[in-house]
């Protein structure tokens with residue numbers, strides 16, 4: 148083909164741009180990490196890569212190479228928003244105009260037939276292509292032998308076998324990318340039957356008129372035959388729907404089913420190519436994964452196993468982390484005490500000890516739990532169990548009008564709503580996707596953990612219920628279940644009202660089970676911990692200081708003869724925070740809370756963990772003795788002498804936190820993912836509003852019902 | 861007749877849901893919504909592909925050239941297959 152849309156001439160200083168594309172779960176992200184050294188989260192289910200991830204490396208001669216990791220796609224026919232992204236980048240029609248010089252197709256050597264479908268489409272884009280034959284180890288294990296030179300000859304692009312997970316084949320791959328940049332662009336290697344080709348010609352010309360290269364236009368024309376309508380990047384093609392329809396009619400007149408043409412042509416070519424370049428031993432149909440699946444996907448055993456796995460995770464998060472938490476708590480207390488000892492008594496010492504150490508320290512304590520949670524989610528993702536969970540949950544999800552796939556973003560929501568909402572991009576149905584976005588924040592995220600842990604630790608006894616589970620673990624599990632069940636109910640409500648529509652049938656790939664890699668697990672947990680520490684060091688630190696100031700000023704003139712505790716109490720009541728708290732007390736009173744809890748709730752609308760740090764600051768300011776926050780809460784009494792925190796209040800408070808959307812990042816990401824602009828804001832407002840109403844209503848109900856049942860509140 | 865499979869409809873076919881577990885079958889027609897059909901083809905379930913049902917739950921577990929796919933029962937209803945002869949051994 149001519150070079151109309153071929154690679155532009157490279158300026159010497161400009162980096163070589165390489166885009167990585169491939170089927171989901173072929174190892175793109177692993178390969179990207181191996182090439183660039185940048186650490187990306189790796190997951191073993193379709194669609195972990197949902198955002199554009201850019202990295203780069205330098206060749207030995209100093210040449211810079213920029214690499215973009217595109218979301219996994221099965222073909223260039225964009226079904227879901229993430230596939231659309233890939234297609235637009237490859238055609239140079241994305242917002243950033245990041246048109247690659249070379250496309251790197253990552254193909255899974257053990258599933259080459261299917262992987263070459265996408266590769267054959269990419270080879271027609273009019274760009275130089277390199278194919279990484281990844282997971283060559285897995286292919287060999289399955290008795291698949293690939294004659295690489297023969298394959299190169301057949302496809303006409305450089306092909307490099309790699310084992311991304313062990314970093315093998317990376318240097319040759321980098322060389323091949325440089326070489327490919329200078330090679331002529333690949334072309335279609337098969338010919339359509341002449342009557343089909345003739346019927347397609349007018350459509351192809353029409354697309355070419357919009358500036359597509361003849362090769363890319365031919366690819367688009369063929370692809371469009373099986374697509375409902377042209378995607379956004381084809382919007383400028385003049386009268387596309389009309390041309391598409393007349394092409395389809397022409398084909399039907401020839402007795403050809405238009406929607407089959409592309410798949411038949413490509414797969415026919417692929418099977419010829421593979422017949423000449425690949426040998427595979429006769430496969431046993433039942434693999435190791437199948438045997439595991441016989442249990443994991445069993446009609447009754449599967450869901451049971453799933454529940455056991457989830458229960459274990461939560462119990463472990465809660466109990467295994469405790470010793471580590473004790474250590475952190477002790478260290479923070481010691482450092483705070485030592486530094487406090489150096490400072491003269493007065494406001495500065497109070498700021499450091501009560502504001503910084505008590506506030507931030509009370510949140511830092513939760514680092515081990517968050518690390519455990521992310522480690523467990525990482526194991527579920529990498530092992531391949533996540534896809535099974537989606538499969539099992541499809542039954543439940545379908546009943547509430549969602550696709551089984553929606554469960555993956557919801558599960559990620561246990562860790563954090565932000566990646567959860569971004570992971571909804573793999574859902575192709577817009578209404579399905581929006582309904583999922585709306586409920587992901589109901590899944591208890593790791594920021595709620597500190598709140599649950601503080602309250603459970605203080606008010607729920609560790610009664611053993613059964614081996615491996617005590618009442619504390621069970622309460623924690625109950626909070627997660629409450630959020631999850633509510634999420635499903637709310638999704639059903641959305642799907643029956645604002646987002647009514649049919650549910651897409653299930654199509655899900657179940658990847659083979661794999662051992663999680665300790666290194667990539669460690670890396671992802673470490674990244675998450677860093678993120679948490681950064682939050683603690685910025686948002687929570689500054690809020691702690693602000694709250695400390697509000698709790699300290701204006702100074703009250705208190706009678707110095709009063710006992711210490713009463714003086715502190717008077718000061719707190721006189722402070723700006725105290726006045727504000729008293730002002731909002733009527734709002735939280737029906738929920739059984741005093742003004743201190745009210746203040747903490749208001750403060751935690753910036754970030755949930757701030758509830759804990761605010762409590763730390765308030766009680767730090769109010770109390771000079773070094774009692775742990777938990778003990779302090781247990782002993783707290785109101786003016787009437789009654790306990791402020793009863794177990795009932797604690798439960799009500801937890802329920803409030805299960806439901807309330809208190810996270811600025813979540814709001815921001817909902818605005819963006821729900822469509823941006825006015826529409827995005829509208830959905831974000833609906834989300835925030837319904838969650839707040841739910842939180843208040845449910846917490847109120849807990850108190851009312853609890854009181855009626857005779858519990859103290 | 862250069863692409864015969866798209867022009868003729870063979871006999872003794874059944875929907876994929878009714879296909880015998882463990883028996884290989886050739887896909888002869890995919891009649892789902894355009895969108896799902898397009899996706900299925902890209903995932904290796906195209907007219908002419910060999911597939912075999914390996915388990916039936918609320919969804920169908922299907923082997924497609926070594927890949928495991930879970931397909932909704934409603935979807936599998938729209939996929940017509942022709943069961944293949946059992947291998948001799």
Ligand SMILES: Nc1nc2c(ncn2[C@@H]2O[C@H](COP(=O)(O)OP(=O)(O)OP(=O)(O)O)[C@@H](O)[C@H]2O)c(=O)[nH]1
Pocket residue numbers: 169170171172173174175176177178188189190191192193194195196218219220281282283284285309310311312313529661664
């Ligand atoms: N045996 C083997 N496993 C590999 C190889 N490369 C990657 N993997 C594993 O394959 C799994 C998927 O890898 P990812 O890098 O997340 O795949 P991806 O293509 O980026 O997936 P998506 O982002 O979901 O589209 C991980 O569990 C990797 O450890 C390889 O060369 N050999």
